[in-house]
Amino acid sequence: MKLRLGTRASVLARTQSGMVADSITEAAARRGVELEVELVMIRTEGDVNRQSLVGISQTGVFVNALRDALMAGVCDVIVHSLKDIPTAAHADLELAAIPAREDVRDALCTRGESLADLPQGARVGTGSPRRAAQIKALRPDLNVEGLRGNIDTRLGKLDDGLDAVVLAAAGLSRIGRSEAATQLLEPTEMLPAPGQGALAVEIMPDADPTWADAVRDLDDIATRQAVTAERALLGVLDAGCAAPVGAYATVKGGTLTLRSRVINGSGTLALNETSTGPASEANSLGRRTGFTLLGRGAARLMGGS
Missing domain, CATH: 3.30.160.40 (Porphobilinogen deaminase, C-terminal domain)
Known part of the structure; x- marks a missing residue:
């Protein structure tokens, strides 16, 4: 049986979706079902629009195109970063699984300095007002600037004028770039975004239980709570x-x-x-x-x- 998994085309999204695809295949095998999961690339408004996310209806900007593709039958399963999903449940979709959460922490990436050791007036890049505000609270002397792009693009800004960038530790880990983190910021000093580090797997409520139950098997109750x-x-x-x-x-x-x-x-x-x-x-x-x-x-x- 073949299953189509809709995903954004970024390296992080494809990596996350590939992890989920492997987990679905393994869960199905435990149920005696042989599944082949293929990734279907979906372009979203967040991928096409290059302006700051703060100006383009942040919540759902990476989500709506995937959901439309699922409801249109273009794919059978979709995977999101949970923090990107609007908090209200979608009336026509089932949030079938929230797998066990990755590291929730934010990661400071520099050329070697910790947050405390950055020079006065250093330039720190982040696309998140939450991160920006908490960085300013910890170091009011720093200059915090907006930042967009994939992980490699953001890290590249360290060679293009920025002294530091702040990213999600989970994203770095998933694409094998954990070594780029100079300092992991504990929740005691920087609280993560709601849902940070967690993934969300959505399906149609009437999906074939032969494979849908394997998707539901990925749910981690403590993470969901x-x-x-x-x-x-x-x-x-x-x-x-x-x-x-x-x-x-x-x-x-x-x-x-x-x-x-x-x-x-x-x-x-x-x-x-x-x-x-x-x-x-x-x-x-x-x-x-x-x-x-x-x-x-x-x-x-x-x-x-």
Whole structure:
């Protein structure tokens, strides 16, 4: 049986999708089903439009074309970086699996300096307002600049005027470039984006269970609970993936701990909140935390500098 997996054409997207394809094949084999998974390249608005993501409806910019292809029957399965997906569930699609999460941390890439050792006024590149705000909070003297492009393009900016760039550790790991990270920034100093490090696998709800159940086998319950809380918080804040909002949930012994931060663009003001509760109530815990942050003035911080 042949399965078509829709993916963006970037090196990272193809690598991630290839990993999922291999996992689906293995899960199917355990069920006694022989599957051949081929990648189908889909171009998205985020790939075509070269302006800053901050200006082009960030949430869903890499997602909609893939979803359209799935619903049109161009492919059978699609893979996203979870943090790119709008927080509201898609009415016509099934989020069949959220595999075990990769490293959630942000990675500082320099020519050898740590964040503390960068010279005053050093130029740091990132396309994320969340990263930019938290870098400014840690080092107000640095100059943070916008950045677009694939991982290699961003790393290339270290030879083209920038002193540092900040990327997701998970992305570097998946394409075999972990050595490019000079320093991994712990969540205690830089909270990741909600869903960072996790992938999402979507299918049609009426997909053939012969292979669809193999896709569902990839789901990791602890990862799903953690990112559910993070994304529920983000949904209450009505903020996209590029908003200056950090959230990181962990699950241990059935208890979920959610740490969250909303920070203004200049990094001078931040709201921090930590919540705990049963992992089985991840969605309500995330929503409660979001409303707590709103009550403390989060909307003003998200819209301010």
